[in-house]
Structure formats: C-alpha cells, structure tokens
Amino acid sequence: MVNSQTKELSVAAIRQGTVIDHITAGQALLIARILRLPMADKIVTIGLNLPSKLMHTKDLIKVEGRELSPEEANQVALFAPEATISIIRDYHTVKKFAVSLPENISGFIVCPNPKCITNNERMFSNFTVIAGQQIKVRCHYCEKIFRRDEINNFSL
Amino acid sequence: MPSTFKGRDVISISEFTKPDILAVLKKAAQLKKQPQPKLLEGYVLGSCFFEPSTRTRLSFETAMQRLGGRVVGFADPSVTSTKKGETLYDSIRIVSQYTDVIAMRHPLDGAARRATEASDKPIINGGDGANQHPTQTLLDLFTIQETQKKLENLSIAFVGDLKYGRTVHSLAQALTHFNARIYCVAPKNLQMPDYILDELKANKIKFSLHEKMSDILPKVDILYLTRIQEERFPDRMEYEQVKNIYRLTAQDLHGIKKNLRILHPLPRVNELATDVDASPHAYYFEQAHNGLYVREAVLAMVLGKL
Numbered sequence: 112m113v114n115s116q117t118k119e120l121s122v123a124a125i126r127q128g129t130v131i132d133h134i135t136a137g138q139a140l141l142i143a144r145i146l147r148l149p150m151a152d153k154i155v156t157i158g159l160n161l162p163s164k165l166m167h168t169k170d171l172i173k174v175e176g177r178e179l180s181p182e183e184a185n186q187v188a189l190f191a192p193e194a195t196i197s198i199i200r201d202y203h204t205v206k207k208f209a210v211s212l213p214e215n216i217s218g219f220i221v222c223p224n225p226k227c228i229t230n231n232e233r234m235f236s237n238f239t240v241i242a243g244q245q246i247k248v249r250c251h252y253c254e255k256i257f258r259r260d261e262i263n264n265f266s267l
Numbered sequence: 268m269p270s271t272f273k274g275r276d277v278i279s280i281s282e283f284t285k286p287d288i289l290a291v292l293k294k295a296a297q298l299k300k301q302p303q304p305k306l307l308e309g310y311v312l313g314s315c316f317f318e319p320s321t322r323t324r325l326s327f328e329t330a331m332q333r334l335g336g337r338v339v340g341f342a343d344p345s346v347t348s349t350k351k352g353e354t355l356y357d358s359i360r361i362v363s364q365y366t367d368v369i370a371m372r373h374p375l376d377g378a379a380r381r382a383t384e385a386s387d388k389p390i391i392n393g394g395d396g397a398n399q400h401p402t403q404t405l406l407d408l409f410t411i412q413e414t415q416k417k418l419e420n421l422s423i424a425f426v427g428d429l430k431y432g433r434t435v436h437s438l439a440q441a442l443t444h445f446n447a448r449i450y451c452v453a454p455k456n457l458q459m460p461d462y463i464l465d466e467l468k469a470n471k472i473k474f475s476l477h478e479k480m481s482d483i484l485p486k487v488d489i490l491y492l493t494r495i496q497e498e499r500f501p502d503r504m505e506y507e508q509v510k511n512i513y514r515l516t517a518q519d520l521h522g523i524k525k526n527l528r529i530l531h532p533l534p535r536v537n538e539l540a541t542d543v544d545a546s547p548h549a550y551y552f553e554q555a556h557n558g559l560y561v562r563e564a565v566l567a568m569v570l571g572k573l
Contacts, residue, residue, distance in 0.1 A: 228355065228378045228395075231375055232381065254281070256462055
C-alpha cells in the first residue's frame, strides 16, 4: 500500500519538472534548501523516510515546473551521493541521471573553522571536493580539510 | 624565469612546484652574493600588517628598500579603517591601487587568499592566522641548502609544537619534493597532524614519531626547534603541562653529526638555551638573516624583474 502510494507521489503526480529520488534518509529538507526550492514559486513535495528496496529508507523530492541541470543537481551529491534525478515532461521521464560529485561547492557550506576569513567577512565560501574512500572537502581560503560529518552549518 | 612568477600571488607553499622552489632559492643566493640596490627603483610595496610582527614585517620592508623600492603601509590595524569596520576586501582594494605589490599578515586563516580577490597586484602572504607563511618555508629551505650544500636525502627532525606549528607543517610539505627522512619529536597531544602525515605517506617520505629528543639527535642533519606557542592553545592547562618539555642546551650537543645545524623560526622562549648560540651548530640567527634575501627574491620575481 505504502509502496504504491510512493510511486504515485513520486512520478505519476508530476506533469512537468524534476524528481530527486534515492536521497539519503534525513537529507531531503537540507537538499530542498540548498536548491532553494522553498523560495521559488513552484510546488514542491517532499517525502521522508520512504521504504526503499535498495536503501532500506530514503527521502524523495519532486518539483513541479523546474528542470534541474546536472550542475545544479551535483551540488547536493555530497549529502546524497546515491541520489538520482528524473526530468519529467508530460508525465514521462525524458531524462534520468545519477548525481556525481562536483569539483567545487560554492556558497552554502559554512566553513567549520571559526577562524576562517569566510566566517568573518561578508563573502561566499568555496570548497574543493576531494574524492576518495571517504569524501572530504578542502576550504579554498583557510585550506583546512573536513569530512562530511564535520559540516553542520549552512548558509541558506 | 620571470615569466612564470611575474604577477603571481604567493599564498601557500602547496602551490609551489619543485622547480618553483629551486628558482626562488637560486635568485636568493644570487642576491645574497651580489646586492642589486637599484633593481626595484620606482616600485612601491604596500606593507599591510593586520597583526603585529617584527621579523617578517621588517624583513619585507628592508628587502624592498635594499632593492631600491619604497614602502608604505601599517604595522597595527588599529590605525586603519579596519577599526571602523572596513572589510579586508575593501582595505586591500584601496592599498592595491596605490602600490605595485602587497605583503600582508592577518590573524584570520585564509585572509591572504581573500586579499587576492581584491587586488590585481601580487599579494605575498606573510602569515594568515594558523594557516600559511610561505616565505618562511622558502627561507628555511634556503638555509638548509646553504648549510648542507644540498636539499635532497637529508635527515630532518622537527621538535616541539608540531600540532599548532604553522612553519613545521609547511616545511614538511615542501620537503616531500626532496626525499627527506623526517623525525617528528613532540608530546603525544602535540604531534604532527594526520593530514600532514598522510601527505608524507602519499609522497613515500620516510618518517617516525618520537617523544624524546635525545633518541634522534645523533641521526639528524637539521634540528628544527619550535616554540610551544601559548596563543594557539585553546586550553591553558594543556599549555602549562607541555611548555617546558623540550629544552636544548649546549650540554646536549655531543655525539651529534658534525654537519648538524640547529634552526628555529624564532622567537624562542625556553626551548633553546642561550649557551647554544656560541656553538658552531647554531644557525638560527643566520636563518632569520636569510629571510631578507629570500623576500628580496620573491619581491623581484613577482614584479617581473628577476
């Protein structure tokens, strides 16, 4: 019952727009904010802790009337590395792709180093993504390296 | 090779390739041998010290003047608009319009990189918080080369505060180009951070961690002592426990290699007794002196004159 509802919510209900599926459970609200979805004049539906065969539980977001580009979608890859993006037109999936880690993440991550210049002057942060067994990011300014779980503050 | 350095910012030693480093050391050696008092005639250095510093500021300013250039700037941000709440970006943007090159120190990490966004003139980082101080690393390398007649395959011990010590981090990173054998001597809670050790591993640099200085003294070519920096400790009690843990005196200098030289970024507190100064192994004052030639070389190179 739950599964069929999920299916209906995630795909069938959308006429034109984007479905972000397989989001790591618990991350959907953050991702919606990173992509500035609440600020736009578009209908956004968010599903939390949905059952998933692959992931046990997952989150899901659908956005009516906006097509995310791979570059936009990749900005969330750090927080939802398994997310898939479906572009929907006339109720049909016309494009589907997995997110991939971008080289840089600019703007929304607050550098965890309180002595970093980015936390003391009005400016955007900028991080280089270091791919590896454990994904890390390096601040372009203070040069400090952080694990994903050390990043807890966002400027959104 | 003026073409690669002209207009270049000098922010982090990690951006220096091995040929870059060797080029600076070569030019510095030439300037030490043969002064060029007219090389930078007509050029103005902006000396922007948002945090107090004596050695670094004086050596940058002297370097500029000894090459015939002039200096404007400030040694204390309380005399500038910073006190009125001006951003670093605005301050640097203004100074860069008056000058040809800027040397700066700032208490915040990443400030020098930020300054490059405000300036179309080269920025030379003279220390940004606990982050980087590239000309210190270059003068350390210059001094090591001068005392050992080579940079490759040397045994180098870092002693003291290796956790918070900015100079040892940058020097260890730079030494990955020169196949060094590195000994890290520090109390457990002040050992070299993992990200530096990971970098050494990735570059196949042999290193080991020690708690006692006496274990490694007979083995090394360079003994690089550092001050335990009180101002970097979040916890005062932690500082009290370790502040006098290493102290090198003239008595300790037996059974050591003849070519051993003792370096220290200075200022020293208790870790380096004054009776060591008379030893032929002491080389820290010459090291500080070399800062002049290295900064002369960097200034002239980023201005495209060497």
